[in-house]
Amino acid sequence: MNYLSTRGDRTPRGFSDILLEGLAPDGGLYLPESYPQIDHTTLTRWRGLSYADLAFEILSLYIADISADDLRALVQKTYTRAIFGTPEITPLKPLDRAANAPDGTDVYLQALSNGPTLAFKDMAMQLLGNLFEYQLARRGTTLNILGATSGDTGSAAEYAMRGKQGVNVFMLSPNGRMSPFQQAQMFSLQDANIHNIAVDGVFDDCQDIVKAVSSDLEFKRRHRIGTVNSINWARLLAQVVYYFAGYFQATRSNDQQVSFAVPSGNFGNICAGHVARMMGLPIHRLVLATNENNVLDEFFRTGTYRVRGSAETHETSSPSMDISKASNFERFVFDLLGRDAARTKQLFTTEVEQHGSFTVSADEFSHAASFGFASGTSTHADRLATIRDTYRRFGVVIDTHTADGLKVGREHLDAGVPMLVLETALPAKFAETIALAIGIQPDRPAAMRGIEDLPKRFVVMPVDTQAVKAYLSANV
Numbered sequence: 001m002n003y004l005s006t007r008g009d010r011t012p013r014g015f016s017d018i019l020l021e022g023l024a025p026d027g028g029l030y031l032p033e034s035y036p037q038i039d040h041t042t043l044t045r046w047r048g049l050s051y052a053d054l055a056f057e058i059l060s061l062y063i064a065d066i067s068a069d070d071l072r073a074l075v076q077k078t079y080t081r082a083i084f085g086t087p088e089i090t091p092l093k094p095l096d097r098a099a100n101a102p103d104g105t106d107v108y109l110q111a112l113s114n115g116p117t118l119a120f121k122d123m124a125m126q127l128l129g130n131l132f133e134y135q136l137a138r139r140g141t142t143l144n145i146l147g148a149t150s151g152d153t154g155s156a157a158e159y160a161m162r163g164k165q166g167v168n169v170f171m172l173s174p175n176g177r178m179s180p181f182q183q184a185q186m187f188s189l190q191d192a193n194i195h196n197i198a199v200d201g202v203f204d205d206c207q208d209i210v211k212a213v214s215s216d217l218e219f220k221r222r223h224r225i226g227t228v229n230s231i232n233w234a235r236l237l238a239q240v241v242y243y244f245a246g247y248f249q250a251t252r253s254n255d256q257q258v259s260f261a262v263p264s265g266n267f268g269n270i271c272a273g274h275v276a277r278m279m280g281l282p283i284h285r286l287v288l289a290t291n292e293n294n295v296l297d298e299f300f301r302t303g304t305y306r307v308r309g310s311a312e313t314h315e316t317s318s319p320s321m322d323i324s325k326a327s328n329f330e331r332f333v334f335d336l337l338g339r340d341a342a343r344t345k346q347l348f349t350t351e352v353e354q355h356g357s358f359t360v361s362a363d364e365f366s367h368a369a370s371f372g373f374a375s376g377t378s379t380h381a382d383r384l385a386t387i388r389d390t391y392r393r394f395g396v397v398i399d400t401h402t403a404d405g406l407k408v409g410r411e412h413l414d415a416g417v418p419m420l421v422l423e424t425a426l427p428a429k430f431a432e433t434i435a436l437a438i439g440i441q442p443d444r445p446a447a448m449r450g451i452e453d454l455p456k457r458f459v460v461m462p463v464d465t466q467a468v469k470a471y472l473s474a475n476v
């Protein structure tokens with residue numbers, strides 16, 4: 001399988017060529033040349049597989065340049081009960097019941113957050129850690145990952161890369177602005193290859209420094225600097241697996257359909273659902289849930305994609321969905337436009353860069369529904385009400401992002417079609433809002449109790465690109 005860019009670059013590249021890459025050289029995003037089609041017989045065969053074996057089957061359709069034995073070893077090392085807590089890896093929890101549902105249940109939570117950092121980003125990042133280590137050893141080289149985080153991405157990256165050969169992580173975060181728990185998760189890591197840089201500024205300052213360092217191409221090349229942000233194709237591919245795993249758990253035959261409700265920010269998670277559906281997984285609806293930052297809900301309601309300025313971006317109680325633009329969205333738009341790279345490029349360069357928005361034509365917009373998409377917005381009040389209601393009726397405590405997904409998912413139920421709401425974080429990560437909703441502190445997994453009291457390893461720096469560069473040079 002080769003990969004192309006959504007903006008037209010068709011230089012043949014295999015999986016291993018793009019594994020360590022972010023954007024394509026023309027500024028587009030990588031996608032496979034085509035989506036492998038899964039027939040009935042294959043679906044039936046996959047139904048009985050363990051999560052790791054299923055991951056192997058799906059990944060091997062997209063990866064031609066890693067041997068089957070090596071790929072199998074990599075996924076088996078990643079998707080274990082020791083790392084993800086259960087043999088199913090992403091088990092379903094039944095919530096609402098309905099008389100007309102196939103087995104009496106029609107709303108489930110699919111648990112994606114039992115990995116080391118309690119958010120779904122571990123699902124892909126843990127695999128990425130193993131893939132990077134493997135690939136760097138094969139190529140006899142090293143990589144220095146530079147990133148900015150306000151929470152979940154940074155910790156997932158650090159826990160995936162800690163102790164890995166050939167990789168260093170330099171993670172910038174806004175000093176004193178993450179929750180004490182999120183800060184402790186990252187700063188308590190004592191591994192020599194993990195570098196926490198607390199910047200005396202806000203998240204945007206951190207991101208600006210990363211951009212400034214990365215745009216110094218000579219510096220970037222000399223220090224072998226890379227990223228692990230959500231546009232990385234391997235992350236997206238790893239996420240395709242749990243859509244299949246959820247489908248198999250919620251159905252008994254391949255004649256059944258399911259829908260998924262996905263708490264969305266950068267469109268990475270739900271884009272993996274789109275890929276699964278394009279492969280032929282019987283997905284009825286992909287329900288996109290946003291918080292008050294409803295850039296994407298607006299698109300699916302109106303056909304207009306309008307990026308927001310930082311003044312317009314709300315700080316909400318589901319902070320991992322606080323986005324001003326959705327960095328993976330171009331992948332879906334490319335498919336929506338019949339893979340017309342010239343038109344995609346025009347929309348994301350001329351239109352977005354110059355006017356901050358684009359509107360697809362009525363004809364183009366009419367196709368969006370045929371890709372299964374539906375959408376909705378959830379507010380702070382909705383979040384609290386949903387967390388409270390879920391606790392009262394089912395005794396289940398959910399996090400704020402999952403609550404957004406559940407609220408919007410229930411608005412798009414179809415008789416006889418189970419709705420799988422993706423649980424994107426555990427409530428322990430967002431304890432303050434949970435306490436506000438239900439008056440009690442959510443449970444923490446045993447390994448995370450008292451982490452705020454552990455010794456911390458980090459450096460504090462001013463908002464100064466030169467200072468960060470100097471630190472990088474001294475520590476790579």
Ligand SMILES: *Cc1c(COP(=O)(O)O)cnc(C)c1O
Binds near residue numbers: 121424
């Ligand atoms: C990252 C994140 C999201 C948003 O996922 P996207 O792939 O950016 O759409 C939602 N919830 C949680 C808890 C996250 O960490």
